[in-house]
Amino acid sequence: MGFMNNVTSVVNRGTAAAGRSADKIKINARVGEIVKRRQSLAAQLGASLYEATKDDVALRAGREALYDGIAACDAERAECERQLAALEAAAAAEAQAAATFTCAVCGARMGGGDLFCSGCGTPAEKARTAVPVAAPAAAGPVCAQCGAPLGEGDLFCMGCGARVQQADAPAAVPAAGAAIDDAVISTVPGEEGRV
DSSP states (O other), X not given: OHHHHHHHHHHHHHHHHHHHHHHHXXXXXXXXXXXXXXXXXXXXXXXXXXXXXXXXXXXXXXXXXXXXXXXXXXXXXXXXXXXXXXXXXXXXXXXXXXXXXXXXXXXXXXXXXXXXXXXXXXXXXHHHHOOOOOOOGGGOOBOTTTOOBOOTTOSBOTTTOOBOOOTXXXXXXXXXXXXXXXXXXXXXXXXXXXX
């Protein structure tokens, strides 16, 4: 019987030791969580106290290195934020320069970085916002699409690329059942004279 008592005693001590080890692990984990929570609260308290006391000479006494270190970190962070803002502004300017738009005055395509329209010379600010206006009638023929001036014999508008309708040669459309006049001839190259 003595042997069984010894075995039982050893088993009981082992079980008790295992239980204490498990309890110890749980308590250590809880202590770790408490320490993390305390550190977070202390950091929040420290940040709020820093803001409230940074200009108080009496409270800074003996803690100058801490106050100066925090101020240096704040200044360094502000500089990094300034650099980030400059990079974002440069990226926005580059995107604007790459963008194109149509001149509201003559219909020519303009780059975002252009200062003047290459079609009519209008400053870019006005070319973006101007209400399209027709050129005066006495100035000569203008494009019916965009109002840009047309040169003698132009087949296409230099402002918008639209095909120019020739005023002196309107396209005649015969009425239904009417005979085709011999004066109407094809203008397709290589088919001259064909009706």
